[in-house]
Amino acid sequence: MERDKTARLILRAGNGDADAFVELMEQNKQSLYKTAKAWLVREEDVADAISETILDCFEHLDTLREPRYFKTWLVRILIHNCSNIRKQNQRSGLVGELEALDRDDVVRAGSGMPEDNRAFLEYLEPLNEEDRKLMILFYVWGFRTREIAELLHIRETTVKARLQRGREKIKKSFFPLVV
Helix, strand or coil: CHHHHHHHHHHHHHCCCHHHHHHHHHHHHHHHHHHHHHHCCCHHHHHHHHHHHHHHHHHHHHHCCCHHHHHHHHHHHHHHHHHHHHHHHHHHCHHHHHHHCCHHHHHHHHHHCCHHHHHHHHHHCCCCHHHHHHHHHHHHCCCCHHHHHHHHCCCHHHHHHHHHHHHHHHHHHHCCCCC
């Protein structure tokens, strides 16, 4: 049912219906945010990546061959844009400054975001960057391990192992008496 609605929205948006495109982006805005936040630290960079992704999606929607792969296509665009922003930041020296921030500064910087986003990011804090990305692709976007492996160009067994390792780290960090 949801897939049919999304396919209709994609078709309408591809035919120039701006309202359909806006609705498509509304459906995915929370996932876009969480994914970009896993790749990037600064809110400005997250906003830039999302807005660039929306623009790219709008401009290139006609290149999407299969509506059922819209989500994968959208995530690939977002990941590409996040990677470009990180490369720009590295060239401009911002990365060194960001690494100097301690975890509390990063959490305080995110205090303006909705409560459920903050809580979600707090659960992911104990994870390294790569494991955090996998968790978001798996739990937020709902990609299967095979799809994640294809997206990130790694083996599926690596994805499964990192997801398991990430779940264990979260469990140990937040529920030490249960482990």
